[in-house]
Amino acid sequence: MLFVRPGRLADLDALEHMARTAQPVLHSLPHDRRALEARVALSEDSFRTDADFPGEEFYLFVLEDGVTGKLHGTASIVAAAGYSEPFYVFRNDALIHASRELHVNRKIHALTMSHELTGKSRLAGFYIEPELRGAAVAHLLSRARMMYVAANRKRFTPEVFSLLLGVTDDAGVSPFWEAVGRKFFGRNFADIEVQSGGRSSTFIAEVMPSYPIYVPLLPESAQRVLGEPDEQALLAYEIHLEEGFETDRYVDIFDAGPVLTAQVDRSVCVRRSETRTVRAASDAAHVGAARGAAYMVASNRPGEFRCVLADLPRERGAGVPLSAAARTALNVRDGDAVRCVMLHREPDLDDSHASSEDAQ
Incomplete structure (x- = not known):
């Protein structure tokens, strides 16, 4: 029987394998073994601690076969995203440009860098082996996190969110990154994806534009993928919707993937x-x-x-x-x-x- 439980240091080898082979990249599982070990140790401490409010806690879950002991997937919860540094996303805005003299009044779609999600609990790091992606246990692994939230309300914020992978091609190229991120970083999407550590790195604010990006000025290929989940993220997208998550006005700052939010009180695992x-x-x-x-x-x-x-x-x-x-x-x-x-x-x-x- 497959079941979900907290991860532990004894799982380190299996988790390291997942971290290195998972696509898309799992921000919650560093490729470096020492960093990964520290992450798992933090999870063990988080489960043990009697937290009265969300803080630096990180909760790592694994999907285990009760007969063989093999791990088939992982998922996690960040108690407070961007606890030590802001968590960055793009916010969809509408800017009004008007001129009485020209009788012009135009509403222009723009993206503005935001850290409004900082401090909110985040579902992250969902990965399940490809052969199990169509099985019910995929729902179990992802939504078990909300079962834990439902039973431990004080550990998490009243609203939770999840950031899903945006559209990339077969070579891992993101149209949105090519149109925006590369212009500022001058590097490949995959390199920055690994270094960002979950959208809370200081270099994001240092390099990305603080002024609005006007969407009509972007290439059509980049506009088309705004808020769209990648094919590899469709399963997670559907599971989140079933749990009661909804798309919000934010998109990922790197690949424009969708950000889904849910009021814990309104989620299925609570209600x-x-x-x-x-x-x-x-x-x-x-x-x-x-x-x-x-x-x-x-x-x-x-x-x-x-x-x-x-x-x-x-x-x-x-x-x-x-x-x-x-x-x-x-x-x-x-x-x-x-x-x-x-x-x-x-x-x-x-x-x-x-x-x-x-x-x-």
């Missing part, structure tokens, strides 16, 4: 989840026809967060009959409380449930 009780193993045989929906099921012992997929009865408040493998993965016993949320929302059930909640 639709409920606490249920693990049932005796023998009860699993009685699920039968009542089974019918895949759920994410999470345990949240201090420092021991786990999350798996399981088929559960749709009835709210029903017990949680889990297989032996799932119980082992979650490290739970009969009578333990777990957080459950349906993996894929059903429109009819979702709408009726939303109406009842909004009426309260």
Whole structure:
């Protein structure tokens, strides 16, 4: 059984392999082994600490095969993006240029460098092996982060965001970078991508323009990709939308990829989840026809967060009959409380449930 758990230093070799082979580049996983080791150690400390508010914490999760022990993916949360240095993006603005004498009044699309997302919690570093990208476990790995946020609200800000890879060609060339970034840095996109460390490096403010960039002056190829996810990011894009994220007025400062934001209170893992009780193993045989929906099921012992997929009865408040493998993965016993949320929302059930909640 595949399950999500916090990463640890014992995973360093596997994480280093992912960091060096993952495409797109994972900002949360440095290529340098010493830097990566420090990153994983920070994650271990973050899970252990009793944080009362978001700060320098960094939470690294891995997708593990409970039988073989092999890792198949990773994802992370930055408690406060740009905690030590501002987090930079471009903000989509509309600038008015008008002249009474010429009877001209034009609204011009412009991009302005912004650090308004600084301090907000960020989902980052999502990577899953290519052969599993179409499987339900891809949703599990990505959205388990929001299950953790739902169970640990004080560790994160009320709004979270995620920055997705913008459009690049088969050679890794970004049309937007070629039109903007290269003009200022004079270097390849991939080189700066690795050095930026997640859009919080001082050199971004030092080199990138502080004045607005007028979009109509950019090449058509660059204009077309504004806010568009790369083909490799479509899976993450769809998963975020299902969780309740929405596109915002920001785009990535390097490749113009989309920035998605969500109010934690409105996210699926908060609004639709409920606490249920693990049932005796023998009860699993009685699920039968009542089974019918895949759920994410999470345990949240201090420092021991786990999350798996399981088929559960749709009835709210029903017990949680889990297989032996799932119980082992979650490290739970009969009578333990777990957080459950349906993996894929059903429109009819979702709408009726939303109406009842909004009426309260």
